Amino acid sequence: QTAEYTMDGMTFGMPEAEVFTEDYDGPPVVGEYVTLLPNLKPLDYEGNKHHEVRIDILVQEIEVAEGVRYRAWTFGGTVPGPVLHVKEGDRITFTMKNRSDEEVTITEPSKGGSPFMQQVAENTYQKNKSAIMPMPHSMDFHAGTVAKDDKWRTIGPGESIKFDWIANYAGSYIYHCGTPSVLMHTAMGQHGVVVVSPKDGYPTDYEVDREYVVVQSEYYLEKGPGELYQYDFEGASNRQPSHVVFNGHQTIMHDQPLKANAGERVRFHFSNNGPSGTSSFHVIGGIFDRVWLEGHPFNEMRGMQTVLVGASGSATLDMIVPEEGKYILIDHEFADAELGATGTLKAGPR
Amino acid sequence: QTAEYTMDGMTFGMPEAEVFTEDYDGPPVVGEYVTLLPNLKPLDYEGNKHHEVRIDILVQEIEVAEGVRYRAWTFGGTVPGPVLHVKEGDRITFTMKNRSDEEVTITEPSKGGSPFMQQVAENTYQKNKSAIMPMPHSMDFHAGTVAKDDKWRTIGPGESIKFDWIANYAGSYIYHCGTPSVLMHTAMGQHGVVVVSPKDGYPTDYEVDREYVVVQSEYYLEKGPGELYQYDFEGASNRQPSHVVFNGHQTIMHDQPLKANAGERVRFHFSNNGPSGTSSFHVIGGIFDRVWLEGHPFNEMRGMQTVLVGASGSATLDMIVPEEGKYILIDHEFADAELGATGTLKAGPR
Amino acid sequence: QTAEYTMDGMTFGMPEAEVFTEDYDGPPVVGEYVTLLPNLKPLDYEGNKHHEVRIDILVQEIEVAEGVRYRAWTFGGTVPGPVLHVKEGDRITFTMKNRSDEEVTITEPSKGGSPFMQQVAENTYQKNKSAIMPMPHSMDFHAGTVAKDDKWRTIGPGESIKFDWIANYAGSYIYHCGTPSVLMHTAMGQHGVVVVSPKDGYPTDYEVDREYVVVQSEYYLEKGPGELYQYDFEGASNRQPSHVVFNGHQTIMHDQPLKANAGERVRFHFSNNGPSGTSSFHVIGGIFDRVWLEGHPFNEMRGMQTVLVGASGSATLDMIVPEEGKYILIDHEFADAELGATGTLKAGPR
Numbered sequence A, B, C: 001q002t003a004e005y006t007m008d009g010m011t012f013g014m015p016e017a018e019v020f021t022e023d024y025d026g027p028p029v030v031g032e033y034v035t036l037l038p039n040l041k042p043l044d045y046e047g048n049k050h051h052e053v054r055i056d057i058l059v060q061e062i063e064v065a066e067g068v069r070y071r072a073w074t075f076g077g078t079v080p081g082p083v084l085h086v087k088e089g090d091r092i093t094f095t096m097k098n099r100s101d102e103e104v105t106i107t108e109p110s111k112g113g114s115p116f117m118q119q120v121a122e123n124t125y126q127k128n129k130s131a132i133m134p135m136p137h138s139m140d141f142h143a144g145t146v147a148k149d150d151k152w153r154t155i156g157p158g159e160s161i162k163f164d165w166i167a168n169y170a171g172s173y174i175y176h177c178g179t180p181s182v183l184m185h186t187a188m189g190q191h192g193v194v195v196v197s198p199k200d201g202y203p204t205d206y207e208v209d210r211e212y213v214v215v216q217s218e219y220y221l222e223k224g225p226g227e228l229y230q231y232d233f234e235g236a237s238n239r240q241p242s243h244v245v246f247n248g249h250q251t252i253m254h255d256q257p258l259k260a261n262a263g264e265r266v267r268f269h270f271s272n273n274g275p276s277g278t279s280s281f282h283v284i285g286g287i288f289d290r291v292w293l294e295g296h297p298f299n300e301m302r303g304m305q306t307v308l309v310g311a312s313g314s315a316t317l318d319m320i321v322p323e324e325g326k327y328i329l330i331d332h333e334f335a336d337a338e339l340g341a342t343g344t345l346k347a348g349p350r
């Protein structure tokens, strides 16, 4: 194991991951800065923080579109999983139990859970039902810089893993299951986002009125033998998704529009979680005033109608809301928009 | 309605769009700075200008490849539609009549029309025949920053719409019909480009010898019951275009090559109008000396062999023409090049 | 022919290419700075150099995955072809003989050949067998700035071509056959990389411990009538590759991992040679500390988890190796990763 060291102001060399069993039946998501999409918990602390975070693996039957339900493999119970917000330089001690062999209910408030637990209980937009499908899984945080054969190790049902990582680089990062087939595990629902805010911020921070996290992802589903949908191997292999969605559900961002007012600066933390497609992200009626590719403040662009984001790529985007009315977030690859990659931003008066 | 206001030197809050009927049978394209691809009208004025522009919706039977004709839904009669050139900060009062229920001939010179009308009459490379297919349509200018439920409203055959917008951000922008299915309306031909020149220019402006507008787009066509081709729903859904072309026609840029001389700096205003594909834009024999992503002068890159442009993305690209001979514009995603995404730049002596 | 001239410190106007026949049966790859993937020969000279380089066209039966062999059209005998390393401003006199009508063995050391010849004899990871398939071919160096109808001319079996070009722009560049169908010729194996190091270097050069060249490309193969695979026209047209690989072979970068140590800065010269797909290039466990899009030092980005590279696009990427263990290079478009676009970087102790 490489001993901890610093280089260019960053910290590398994390202790070996621990794989163990624990008698845990508490809330599956723990951590003060962990929220339900599209929320982002503001960072209310100075300097760096050591976060203790838990996101357990759960199987949940969820709705991803009107009339389309499947048994999802999830981090924390939703697809995408919870949003973790930390600051550049923060250390995270992460614990995860593979509870794919357990029925875990996430629709009721729990004690000691993260804001995510409260938010999902109040707004279970995927209409969760707990389910069981015991499977080995793992966790790969793109925000972490560690050896994958150690930290991203696969654990069996009933096992837990615990490891540290440092958020060395600012930006928005996907996390996902890294167990083969990664195509299937990610498509089945095991992905989410970590937002690492830069320690010196972005130049427009003081003007930002609202922040939202928006995740694009594809589902590859076909009708199963019963009422549920199931994974479509051929569709996934051929890059022919059945649904391309924002925040895990085909119509959620129309049913529950993002809100803002005319004249405000809205910031989107956008992540394209794939598993395979690109996104030509655009907001109908708006132009991105500032864009930071991958969310890193060094990578600034201005005046972009559309930002092309690869699979597991991201961007932080500021938009001035021009006037009262409706704006539509969209993957401007229109074949994908037709499969659901659209959402609404509703702007009130100035 | 949000009252007009300025922010960061830009103007937002446009008056409500007017939908009305008018007894208009004049030229379908009006405006001094509106041209036929690949032309761009130089901006010959100081400061900002208030443009009055009309681009009517017409149905036209056109040729998109040798032996391939279909009944196109168009802005102004061609696919892509006319190029509008304005300056950062300009105001545009835009009028559009949905004349999809009317036969409108664009192959004869008209009085009071834009340069586009003259140019298309002289060079009807899509071999237009007027046609009728009454349908609701709309206009979405990516260069505008307005509420889409107001300005991008759908109007029926015989209706007109009029609204103002400000070109707040420099760059090249797609415009297109925003009426569902946007995939179909855009693929059927309803898209074009607005070039918004930066008020302080690009750093190499004084060295530029020629400027061309090049639009890439996909057609999804299959043989119809008669001699005409028709929209291929399945091809469009599955991202399997029948033709991928520059400036609306499979061979136009070989039949009518762009021209330059060795030693000149040529500027391309490139827009990938999709509706779904990406473009890996390259010129065989050349390297892009400067690239401004989305056409915004802040987003400068240098020394690029290939620029990846998403659907509804753009780039402004300078290339030094090395020597006399032929250069080929190409989408280097070669499956798309095989479907037609190639064109010629013919260089004369130095 | 345009006479040689300089502009902005670059040189254009190369003498006309010579097409001729020669009685040559020496090593098919000649040049001091020409290597086998993933090697890059360090530039050990000051100022600029005039390189004499030969890369002949050979047909070789090769293995691209366990049990998958086909008769490849190659530059120099491997797929991708040899890596050429030069410096910004260098002149290259390039000679190429179309030896597709000749059996040429590359698995034995040769006199007067480039380091590539030695390296491939020592490590014939594609298990080459010489073969014959007489065909016209050509060479298109993206790093060159010349008229394609002159320098990129197609030559028949037994013919040779010779021309000069100048590496005017720093960066990593694909080279490939430009003979129609370019989709087929490139997919059949005719592509490689030229690395043009910037004359003033990259800002982190003094910290770089190792450099590797990694090329992504797609194969479109189906079982032929005998034991060999053959080109799949339909797969290539429909962008459905059979294999997506790094350095020409589905498992080579696992069988022969790249090597580094914890705490080192590793530089990847990454080129996506297509012919059609994009790559969302990522290293599992790492974050790119610095990225130069297209390899040009002006185009710097920082802190990127994933870099989206178009077809015939490239990037130069620095990564700090965090700790001992395994890291996986991957096209994070997971449908492509499943087809083979993965490789290993094995990190030793600090």
Ligand SMILES: [Cu+2]
Binding pocket: A073, A136, A137, A138, A177, A178, A179, A185, A186, A190
């Ligand atoms: Cu998993």
Ligand SMILES: [Cu+2]
Binding pocket: A282, A284, A332, B140, B142, B176, B312
């Ligand atoms: Cu649009």
Ligand SMILES: [Cu+2]
Binding pocket: B073, B136, B137, B138, B177, B178, B179, B185, B186, B190
């Ligand atoms: Cu329309």
Ligand SMILES: [Cu+2]
Binding pocket: B282, B284, B332, C140, C142, C176, C312
């Ligand atoms: Cu090329």
Ligand SMILES: [Cu+2]
Binding pocket: C073, C136, C137, C138, C177, C178, C179, C185, C186, C190
């Ligand atoms: Cu060839």
Ligand SMILES: [Cu+2]
Binding pocket: A140, A142, A176, A312, C282, C284, C332
């Ligand atoms: Cu990943």
Ligand code: NA
Binding pocket: A141, A142, A143, A144, A145, A146, C283, C284, C285, C286, C287
């Ligand atoms: Na990582």
Ligand code: NA
Binding pocket: A277, A278, A279, A280, A331, A333, A336
């Ligand atoms: Na997409």
Ligand code: NA
Binding pocket: A283, A284, A285, A286, A287, B141, B142, B143, B144, B145, B146
């Ligand atoms: Na807009």
Ligand code: NA
Binding pocket: B277, B278, B279, B280, B331, B333, B336
């Ligand atoms: Na394309």
Ligand code: NA
Binding pocket: B283, B284, B285, B286, B287, C141, C142, C143, C144, C145, C146
């Ligand atoms: Na070139």
Ligand code: NA
Binding pocket: C277, C278, C279, C280, C331, C333, C336
């Ligand atoms: Na790919």
Ligand SMILES: [Zn+2]
Binding pocket: A050, A091
């Ligand atoms: Zn601590």
Ligand SMILES: [Zn+2]
Binding pocket: A073, A136, A137, A138, A177, A178, A179, A185, A190
């Ligand atoms: Zn998993």
Ligand SMILES: [Zn+2]
Binding pocket: A277, A278, A279, A280, A331, A332, A333, A336
């Ligand atoms: Zn998309």
Ligand SMILES: [Zn+2]
Binding pocket: B050, B091
């Ligand atoms: Zn006015």
